[in-house]
Amino acid sequence: MPWNAMPQMDWRAKIAALPATSRARLATRARSAPLFAHAYAFHLNMRFGGMTPLHLAEFAEAQQLSGVKIHVEDGEQASLARMSDDALRAFGEAAGRLGLELHVETSTTEATGVSDAVRIALATGATSLRCYPRYEGHVSQIIDRTIADLRRLEALDPEGRLRYTLEQHEDLKSEELIHILQTVANPRLGLLFDFGNMINAYELPLPALAAQAPHITEVHVKDCLVQPDRGGWAHLACLSGEGHLPMAAMFVELLLLGEDRPQVLAFGLEEEEGYFAPALRLPSDGPDPFIPARPASFTDIGPGNLTARLRQEAAAAQRQVETVRTMLREIATEAERNQA
Numbered sequence: 001m002p003w004n005a006m007p008q009m010d011w012r013a014k015i016a017a018l019p020a021t022s023r024a025r026l027a028t029r030a031r032s033a034p035l036f037a038h039a040y041a042f043h044l045n046m047r048f049g050g051m052t053p054l055h056l057a058e059f060a061e062a063q064q065l066s067g068v069k070i071h072v073e074d075g076e077q078a079s080l081a082r083m084s085d086d087a088l089r090a091f092g093e094a095a096g097r098l099g100l101e102l103h104v105e106t107s108t109t110e111a112t113g114v115s116d117a118v119r120i121a122l123a124t125g126a127t128s129l130r131c132y133p134r135y136e137g138h139v140s141q142i143i144d145r146t147i148a149d150l151r152r153l154e155a156l157d158p159e160g161r162l163r164y165t166l167e168q169h170e171d172l173k174s175e176e177l178i179h180i181l182q183t184v185a186n187p188r189l190g191l192l193f194d195f196g197n198m199i200n201a202y203e204l205p206l207p208a209l210a211a212q213a214p215h216i217t218e219v220h221v222k223d224c225l226v227q228p229d230r231g232g233w234a235h236l237a238c239l240s241g242e243g244h245l246p247m248a249a250m251f252v253e254l255l256l257l258g259e260d261r262p263q264v265l266a267f268g269l270e271e272e273e274g275y276f277a278p279a280l281r282l283p284s285d286g287p288d289p290f291i292p293a294r295p296a297s298f299t300d301i302g303p304g305n306l307t308a309r310l311r312q313e314a315a316a317a318q319r320q321v322e323t324v325r326t327m328l329r330e331i332a333t334e335a336e337r338n339q340a
Contacts (some may be wrong), residue, residue, distance in 0.1 A: 002261075003199070003204070003226040003228075003233050003244070004226075004244065007207055008246050008249065009246060009249040011246075011248045011249040011251075011252045011331070011334075012247060012334055014249070014252055015252065015331070015334050015335050016334075018256075018335075020185055020336045021202050022256060022307065023335040023336075024335070025256070026255055026256055026332070026335045027331075027332045027335035027336045028332075029255040029256075029262055029326070030251070030255055030328045030329070030331040030332035030335065031329070031332045033251075033255065033270060033320070033328055034066040034067070034101075034262075034264075034265060034266050034267060035065045035066055035105065035267050035324065035325075036060070036066055036067040036068060036069045036101070036266045036267065036268045036269065037056055037059055037060035037063065037065050037067075037068050037069070037268075037269060037317075038056075038068075038069045038070075038268040038269050038270040038271075039053070039056055039068070039069065039070040039071055039074040039075075040071070040074075040222065040270045040271075040272055041269060041270055041271040041316070041317035041320065042055075042056060042059075042128070042298070042313060042314065042315075042317055043074075043275075043298070043309050043313070044056065044299060044301055044309060044310055044313050045313055045314060046074045046075045046076065047076060047298075047301075048306060048310065049156070049310045050078075051075065052075050052078040052107055052218060053068075053070055053074065053075050053078065053079070053080060053091055054091060054094060054171050056068055056070060056074075057091075057094060057095045057096045057100055058098070058255040059097055059317075060098070060100055061098040061099065061100060063318075063321050064240045064310055065100070065269075065321070066100070066101060066262040066266070067095075067101030067102060067103060067105065067131070067232070067266060068095060068101075068102055068266040069099050069103040069104075069105060069130070069266070069270075070102070070103070070104060070105065071104075071105045071106065071107065072104060072105070072106050072116070072117050072119040072120055073296075080104065080120050080124065081116070081120065083120075083230070085123050086258055088120060088123035088124045089123055089124065090126075091124055092123070092124035092125035092126070093125075095124070095125075096125065101127055102125060102126040102127065102291060102315065103126055103127065103129070103130065103218070103266060103268070104120055104121040104122055104124065104126045104128070104129050104130070105117075105131075106130070106131050106133060107131075107132065107296035107297070108131060108132075108133070108134055109131050109132065109133045109134075109146050109149035109150060109151060109166075110149060112148060112340065113131075114129075114131055114149065114152070114153070114156065115156055116130055116150075116161065116192040117131070118153075118156045118157055118247040121162055122157070122161060122162070123277065127161075127162065127163060128162060128163045128164070128165065128218065128265075129162050129163075129164050129165070129265070130166075130167055130190065130192050130218070131150075131164070131165075131166060131167070132163045132166060132167040132168075132169035132295065133145065133169075133171075134150070134169075134170070134294060135291070136290075136291060136292055136293035136294075137231070137290065137291060138288045138289065138290050138291075139171075139172070139176065139289055139290075139291060140288045142171070142172065142291060143179065143180060146166075146180050147180055147183050147184055148188060150166070150180065150184045150186065150284065151184055151186075152163075153184075153186055153188070153189065154186060154196060156260065160188060161238060162188070163188050163189075163190070163191050163192070163265075164186070164188055164189045165189070165192035165217060165218050166180065166181065166189065166190075166191055166192065166195060167191070167192040167220070168191070168192075168193065168194055168197050168198055168201070168212070169194070169197055169267055170197045170199075170200035170201060170210070170277050170280050171200070171201060171222075171280045171281065171291050172201060173201050173202075173203055173281065173315050174198065174203060174207075174208045174212050175211065177191060177212065177215075177217060178191075178211070180214065181215055183275075190215050190216065190217035190218070191212050191216050191217065191220050192216070192217070192218045192219065192220065193208075193209060193212055193218075193220070193254070194215045194219070194220040194222070194270075195219070195220060195221055195222050195223065195224075195245050195247065196222055196223070196224040196235050196243075196245055197220075197235075197277075199226055199234075199235045200232070200233065200234065200277050200278065200279055200280045200281070200285060201206070201280060202232050202279065202281040202282065205245055205246055205250060206246060206249060206250065206253070209250055209253055209254070210253070213253070213257055216254065216257060216263065216264060216322075217264060217265055218264065218265060218266045218267075219254060219264055219266065219267045219268065220268045220270040221240070221267050221269050221270060221324060222237055222240065222245075222269060222270045222271060222272050223237070223238055223239065223240040223241060223242060223243035223245050223247060223249075223318075224236055224237045224238055224243045224244065224245060224272075225238050225244055225313075226243075226244045229237075229277060229278055229279035230282060231279075231282050231283055232279030232280075232281060232282040232283065233279055234276065234277060234278045234279050235276070235277050236274075236275070236301035237271075237272035237273055237274065237276075237299075238273055239271070239273055239316055239319065239320070239323075240319075240320045240323045240324065241327075242321050247327060248327055248330070248331060251327060251328065251331060252331060254267075255331070260331070266285060267324075269317050269320050269321060269324060271317050271319075271320040272299065273298070273312075273313065274299050274302070274315045275297065275299045276299075276300075277297075280294075
């Protein structure tokens with residue numbers, strides 16, 4: 001089927017139909033959404049431009065964001081993974097002085113990788129650690145290995161200082177992620193919802209969000225162009241607001257989660273212009289398809305001028321902050337208008 005076979009949600013009509021208390025809650029949350037700088041928005045600058053984790057924190061502070069999401073490998077030789085414990089503590093203290101909450105991310109659920117990421121997160125004073133499986137094998141094998149991996153989290157952080165999120169990262173479907181969470185049964189483990197990663201697993205954004213909604217505690221915000229790929233869907237990340245994703249509709253649904261307090265604790269601004277990910281699940285799949293080996297996410301820098309490309313990426317990251325804030329203001333204004 002075409003990727004957009006399901007009708008798009010009219011988010012303004014959705015807001016108009018909400019009870020007055022929900023509209024008021026939505027308006028308040030849209031105006032105070034916890035936006036985080038995400039290191040992947042500066043992926044090329046951190047690989048080739050000498051950008052460091054502290055530079056990212058300074059960007060977040062300058063943009064008056066709530067925090068920073070950073071992968072343990074971001075920054076090459078300056079990355080968290082290559083810092084001493086003293087340097088990690090110093091970075092965490094610097095982020096704290098800037099008024100920022102720190103979230104750490106890793107691209108594995110394997111014991112060694114997660115154990116090291118937990119060490120890094122605790123040393124920096126981070127509050128959250130994101131992971132996802134990157135195994136080769138049949139889906140049933142990936143699910144079983146991921147469950148075994150995530151059952152170790154309690155022993156790695158016995159004092160319960162960290163929250164954990166499992167991200168839908170292009171291969172597993174929503175129902176499979178929920179099965180993992182329910183089987184692991186760790187109350188500190190939730191889902192990280194990425195605006196576009198369900199595309200590669202042959203799911204549509206709003207149905208995937210609806211399925212995952214009870215478990216979503218954090219979000220990666222981006223846009224993409226959906227491309228046909230062997231009967232499934234690939235995604236090519238683009239500037240926010242210029243792609244195929246129903247971004248405003250997803251924001252409305254996510255901001256409404258949680259009654260007394262917001263369920264979503266962080267929206268990571270993960271602009272990824274130029275990132276490409278192929279289809280990993282196809283409509284022709286059998287009941288237990290095979291997922292091939294794949295590297296951690298990276299964006300090809302391309303053949304053009306390096307300096308120009310790095311400037312383009314930095315400008316896109318800045319633009320995303322403005323685009324998302326404009327979108328949130330429009331949501332708040334619509335909710336307030338309907339209140340009146």
